Amino acid sequence: MELGVQYLFVALVLVGGGMAALSRHVLYNIVGLGISLFGMAGLFLQLGSPFVAAMQLLIYLGGITVAIVFAMMLSIAMTLDPPTRTPVKTGFAAVAALTFGVGLHGLIGTASFAAAPPAPTDAWAVAHIGSALLERYNLVFETLSVVLLLAIIGAILIARPDRRGDAA
Amino acid sequence: MEPLSLILLTTVAPLVAFTLAILFLMRQPRLAQVVVIGGGTLSLAGAALLLFQGPMAPLRYLWFTSGDMALRFGFLFDGISLMFGVAVALITLCVMVYSLGYMGHDPSKTRYFAMLALFEWAMLSFVYAVDLLQSFIFWELVGLASFFLIGFWYERPSATAAAKKAFLMTRVGDVGLFIGVLLVLQVAGHFDIPGLLAADTGLVAQAQPAVLTMITLLIFVGIVGKSAQFPLHTWLPDAMEGPTPVSALLHSATMVAAGVYLMARLHPLFMGSETTLGVILVIASITALLAATMAMVATDIKKVLAYSSISQLGFMLLGLAAGSLFAGVFHLLTHALFKALLFLCSGLFIHHFESNDLAQIGRSGGRRMPFATAGLLVGGAALAGIPPLGGFFSKEEIFAALGHGGVTIYSIVALLAAFLTAYYTFRMIFLVTRPTHMEETAHDHAHGHGRAEPWSMALPVLLLTVGAAIAGFWGGAIARGLGIDAAHHSLASMAPAVLVVIAGVLLAWMDFGRQAAARTGFIARIPAVEKLFSNGWYVDAFYDAVVVRATMLIATILHAVENKLFDGSFDRLGFSVLGIGAGATRLQNGWVQFYAGWTVILIGVAAAYFGMGG
Amino acid sequence: MNLESFLLLSLVLFSLGLFAVLAHRNLIAVLIGVELMMNAASLNLMAFNRFSVTDPVTGQVFVLIIIGLAAAEVAIFLSIILNLYRTRRTIDAEQLTELKG
Numbered sequence: 001m002e003l004g005v006q007y008l009f010v011a012l013v014l015v016g017g018g019m020a021a022l023s024r025h026v027l028y029n030i031v032g033l034g035i036s037l038f039g040m041a042g043l044f045l046q047l048g049s050p051f052v053a054a055m056q057l058l059i060y061l062g063g064i065t066v067a068i069v070f071a072m073m074l075s076i077a078m079t080l081d082p083p084t085r086t087p088v089k090t091g092f093a094a095v096a097a098l099t100f101g102v103g104l105h106g107l108i109g110t111a112s113f114a115a116a117p118p119a120p121t122d123a124w125a126v127a128h129i130g131s132a133l134l135e136r137y138n139l140v141f142e143t144l145s146v147v148l149l150l151a152i153i154g155a156i157l158i159a160r161p162d163r164r165g166d167a168a
Numbered sequence: 169m170e171p172l173s174l175i176l177l178t179t180v181a182p183l184v185a186f187t188l189a190i191l192f193l194m195r196q197p198r199l200a201q202v203v204v205i206g207g208g209t210l211s212l213a214g215a216a217l218l219l220f221q222g223p224m225a226p227l228r229y230l231w232f233t234s235g236d237m238a239l240r241f242g243f244l245f246d247g248i249s250l251m252f253g254v255a256v257a258l259i260t261l262c263v264m265v266y267s268l269g270y271m272g273h274d275p276s277k278t279r280y281f282a283m284l285a286l287f288e289w290a291m292l293s294f295v296y297a298v299d300l301l302q303s304f305i306f307w308e309l310v311g312l313a314s315f316f317l318i319g320f321w322y323e324r325p326s327a328t329a330a331a332k333k334a335f336l337m338t339r340v341g342d343v344g345l346f347i348g349v350l351l352v353l354q355v356a357g358h359f360d361i362p363g364l365l366a367a368d369t370g371l372v373a374q375a376q377p378a379v380l381t382m383i384t385l386l387i388f389v390g391i392v393g394k395s396a397q398f399p400l401h402t403w404l405p406d407a408m409e410g411p412t413p414v415s416a417l418l419h420s421a422t423m424v425a426a427g428v429y430l431m432a433r434l435h436p437l438f439m440g441s442e443t444t445l446g447v448i449l450v451i452a453s454i455t456a457l458l459a460a461t462m463a464m465v466a467t468d469i470k471k472v473l474a475y476s477s478i479s480q481l482g483f484m485l486l487g488l489a490a491g492s493l494f495a496g497v498f499h500l501l502t503h504a505l506f507k508a509l510l511f512l513c514s515g516l517f518i519h520h521f522e523s524n525d526l527a528q529i530g531r532s533g534g535r536r537m538p539f540a541t542a543g544l545l546v547g548g549a550a551l552a553g554i555p556p557l558g559g560f561f562s563k564e565e566i567f568a569a570l571g572h573g574g575v576t577i578y579s580i581v582a583l584l585a586a587f588l589t590a591y592y593t594f595r596m597i598f599l600v601t602r603p604t605h606m607e608e609t610a611h612d613h614a615h616g617h618g619r620a621e622p623w624s625m626a627l628p629v630l631l632l633t634v635g636a637a638i639a640g641f642w643g644g645a646i647a648r649g650l651g652i653d654a655a656h657h658s659l660a661s662m663a664p665a666v667l668v669v670i671a672g673v674l675l676a677w678m679d680f681g682r683q684a685a686a687r688t689g690f691i692a693r694i695p696a697v698e699k700l701f702s703n704g705w706y707v708d709a710f711y712d713a714v715v716v717r718a719t720m721l722i723a724t725i726l727h728a729v730e731n732k733l734f735d736g737s738f739d740r741l742g743f744s745v746l747g748i749g750a751g752a753t754r755l756q757n758g759w760v761q762f763y764a765g766w767t768v769i770l771i772g773v774a775a776a777y778f779g780m781g782g
Numbered sequence: 783m784n785l786e787s788f789l790l791l792s793l794v795l796f797s798l799g800l801f802a803v804l805a806h807r808n809l810i811a812v813l814i815g816v817e818l819m820m821n822a823a824s825l826n827l828m829a830f831n832r833f834s835v836t837d838p839v840t841g842q843v844f845v846l847i848i849i850g851l852a853a854a855e856v857a858i859f860l861s862i863i864l865n866l867y868r869t870r871r872t873i874d875a876e877q878l879t880e881l882k883g
Binding site for chain 3: 003006010013014017018020021022026029030032033036037040043044047048049051052055056059060063064067068070071072074075082083085089090092093094096097098100101104105108113114115116117123124128129132133137140141144147148150151152154155156158159161
Binding site for chain 2: 089092093095096097099100101102103104105106107108109110135136137138139140142
């Protein structure tokens, strides 16, 4: 049963990823991305972290995917009329991705990863993440908040229409 | 009132004024002026009340901890910060009021006043900072605010270039400072300034001598950039592109003073390393002398003042490095007053005659402006070191500190620089106030209409004139504020300083003051030397020739390598693909995806190679 | 499932994302590829966190920060796309060839 659920999520990730990467229509890409992200959240749950899984659903599936849909609707031209692909370029991209994947697979094969004893279950409690974020990783946390603020301001500045008409 | 509310009044009032002005008052410049000047007044009141209460225990508030490192924000109330805080607030307020008249017709007044408020906030927070990292943050903010103000007239290419130059050159120093600050963390584990300075548990006791030397040298690199010392001094004369009140602010109490202030703040650390002190003495004396020679031949009134600032900053560092905290801080404070005064006076002339040229101002009747002339005389005399004005006593302290262990090369250099200071200062005064009769009549009453000196501009000048005149007598009070006994110097020990000043003034009189004088200066008789001086010893030219060109050369070589080697090989690869007949496009087709693809393939091949155990 | 199978899954997902980035003409589809690659990295970290780290907090924090950065990155990317679309009426990667040599 447990294993079945796991394989279901893996299948979701792979099918969604395939749709997101291979389809020519951008709407299918987005749906694929959503499916893949959902499967990923399930895998996070299986890997023992309900909190990260919930964040994945909230931020990625609920926020980022919706933002992408908005962007698609605001720049509608290519959505209505999917562009054609040249076989040369597709082939080139496939070769590049395959070379990379095979190379990296070889590299993974050479590494050996020491297995650690499973941590006690209470080590996975959300409270630990919270205190780690505010104590040990405080600087990272603060930096990330600054980055997000800058990203918001930057996004507004870039996307805003020039009201004055000059290149400000 | 308790210190917390006072310090918040001092530091936060300008920030609030800045925020209000920049966010809400862009279209109401009059209201923005009121808000900013109100903020400056509150800030001055807060700083003055703090000074009145005297030194207190510092306040510290935890910002956050990360790992073992705790970052604190807080405020330090000792003699240096209290006195300098008042000086900053006072001079900023003078400049703000003065700007009412000077910038009265500028279309973007709000932006100007908002930036002044930002500048004041950054500088005051820097002055009172208790934490070295906090100091660094506000140190950078000071640099940013001065960048905005130097480049205020951004439609002029020269102004934007000067702003960029100022920002980049001080950044060069800041890299050193930042590494120094990080080293402090590495050695001491905290940034708390009183903790670092403590005699028994502080950095001097903790660090290896070599490490301490390294830290102080790195911090000094930051000071060299900020306080425009040789060889990073060339940004300061260019920074004259900003509005004149900004120059007054930049040169007296903020920006360049930040460097000297930091050294005074960390004085015990510097005293712990003989090597660093030696380096500082050499750099500062070179700067003092070099800048003075450049001021001798400058024809632009603001350039003369700019070079004199560089030179006087060298004097301050000389005093600090000679071991006398009092000498450095005293000169910093008196210099802040009379240099702000001189710049504001030059602004009066420039505003009225629309010319920066010394001789031109003199010919057009500069001496008919009573406030400006009085300010120029008092400020100039203080700069030259005429007793009993401010500059005399503070310079005297520096000479005394330098001559402490017998006459050294440094005290001779300092005397020579003081001689040149008196000479160029009175050259400036004579050129403005004593044009020959023949010259003057030609331009009589060309600018007769309108008041020469509106009250908003005359009042700060008057205030600073009084301040510069009496600043010399505050020495005892300042020494008490620092917790040092001011030594009284005998008349005999003052003699050399007085003599060089008199000599300098006399020489200036011979060259520029008398009715029959040639008005060219003795330097002009040696054209080669004059050329050297007026080109700033070719330091900028050196940068152009060596640094910029070396960079360009490296870039050219790399370009050639890329063209011949990488591009060439890829081109050949591309041609061979074409030759095979697959119809592939050229590699340089501009598609980012194509470039990325090749990168990925190469990484994949490399990964596979290592994966095979190759 | 063990660590190796998770790594393999994330590798496949990463390669798919890479293909999307390289092959799609629509910049939005390119962005989707980038997101796939980021998720693959997150999966990797979570897998290592589960199987070969004693303190499981580190990896979770890492993944949370990746999610936060992804949000920032998407905001910027999308605003660039909107700007491009407004100024040039296209978001076709093959028509944006200013880098042409």
